[in-house]
Amino acid sequence: MKKITIKEVAKYAEVSPSTVSRVLSNDYRISEETQKKVRKAVKKLGYHPNAIARSLVTQKTKTLGLILSRPAEEAFANPFFPGILQSIASISQEKGFSLLLASSRDYHKEHEEALKMLRYGKVDGVILMASRVNDDIVKQLINNNYPFVLVGRSLELNEIPIVNNDNIKASYQAVKFLINKGYEKIAFISGPQEYVVSQDREKGYKKALKEYNPALVRYSGFSYKGGYRQTQILLGEQEVDVILSLDDMIASGALRAAQNSGYDVPRDIAIMGFNDDPMAAYLKPSLTTVRIPVVKMGEKAAEMLIRIITEKDYSGEEIIVSTEIIERESTPGI
Amino acid sequence: MKKITIKEVAKYAEVSPSTVSRVLSNDYRISEETQKKVRKAVKKLGYHPNAIARSLVTQKTKTLGLILSRPAEEAFANPFFPGILQSIASISQEKGFSLLLASSRDYHKEHEEALKMLRYGKVDGVILMASRVNDDIVKQLINNNYPFVLVGRSLELNEIPIVNNDNIKASYQAVKFLINKGYEKIAFISGPQEYVVSQDREKGYKKALKEYNPALVRYSGFSYKGGYRQTQILLGEQEVDVILSLDDMIASGALRAAQNSGYDVPRDIAIMGFNDDPMAAYLKPSLTTVRIPVVKMGEKAAEMLIRIITEKDYSGEEIIVSTEIIERESTPGI
């Protein structure tokens, strides 16, 4: 199957390549007649303009890069990601953009991947998901004037394009909710400390408490297993009314660990998570959680990036989406 | 931030562009001296070769396309996908390929997307995930001589590049397993009938039974909700020992429906699924399921496609991966 080019179409239609190009981008006013000729030739020959060549001359790829700033195994295992990936993919497609995915097995390679995409000219801009703290990729992006949007991450830097939820506030409200329910010994199983999300949710947790007992805070990986293990340890050392977990994965591990340690959940101990993974509703007891509107976040991020790329005098903004406590069986109150 | 090109590097290093090109692809034997000069210039100027231009001349994109043949919402919601996506992403990256994602809100657009990617020259080949039956995209790919690999799908066509598990066999074995456990009234909640996976697993189910009772088979969407509803209906109409579900999502819905209808699972009724989603282990009772090695399938698929693209006399093969029954609490036997 030979690839046919604009020249062959031109020849077949007895016009010049430029005319064909014009017809296809229906830009200029071309006579009805030649239009028809060209379109006929296009269809007849099964011509499809080559995106690469087009990109080379227009200096645009019509492609968005998506960077997962956790190693792939972890990123995809976390139910948080599918939702956001889905919405970004949908919006991109709607707006005529392709989506280039980057991830890697090596923790620190992803930022390199992001820059590569941009430098090599494979994408017009990138969306960066939930990064760790203290990386300077953002500065590099700014310095190079590369279009980008951050998702799920708070920074000291202001005035950068970002879609986020207020994790401090969300966590604060979660704890207040639990206090109102009558719980007193409120433990918190956080995620890895180098992640902003962990830090912020811990901040909100602390802020909502009258007195802060460090022994009630534990750190887990982003996994069921981590939640399970930290809960085992925690329950062996402390008396606890309720465990608030950094996300629903961890919460589900905590739930099972508590159950396996002989606790009746929620009678003996309550559990609460973050994110509202689909899974949260299916657990027994179903899990009270703080819903993060991931689909919406993905949509906003994709739309913002596309606007940054296409609209000359728009350079992004800060969008904070609001969270919502979804009350289920795991926190009936005391 | 101006983009610097090979010419500027050449000028800076006082050589010709071709020399720079050669150094960067360290192809030819270039003198040590000029090598150094060039590399220094490259570093000094921060040069990165433009992938688009390179693609245009080499006629290679070093990019793989991944087509999700379900609408995005559904595809990403299914825990089956993250695993396979993850492994495909990892392998691609390892082998120096980028990954272009296609999905859409419209059911029937995805095949169009696949062909677009190829025709427009954005990718060197595509991986097609679990398609429905009766679509002719495969024929089109073959006719056009486009490199592709199918994943999770069986066809009448032979001799096409595919990575799959034997769904008929897996389902057959699952039912045999249940029979051995002492269950007799074995219901099957299948997926949408137009999917090959639904058809095949139903075939295996039938094959393993002495007598086939159509009233025990139900069809659900690929969702928790579907499993829930079909189970409600089923239990209202039939007496059932165990429900085998097309996947773990559906099974988890079935589980909850049974519980909410007053059944004690697994004492009153047993449940079994397919896929071994991470979630399956966290349910209560934990779910017996047929593990599909999704990560391995993704790896194989990516590797095969890359081989097809890069090795001239390799045109793919059929790889069948084996499944495994993971026995958990939901099927203790009678």
Added chain:
DNA sequence: TTGTACGCGTTATCAG
């Protein structure tokens, strides 16, 4: 060992 010249397939500019 290195430089020159051409071409990849398209769009944009400039005539006409």
Added chain:
DNA sequence: CTGATAACGCGTACAA
């Protein structure tokens, strides 16, 4: 309204 022509940035025969 349409056709040459030049460029986009790079790789590669061919020549030197």
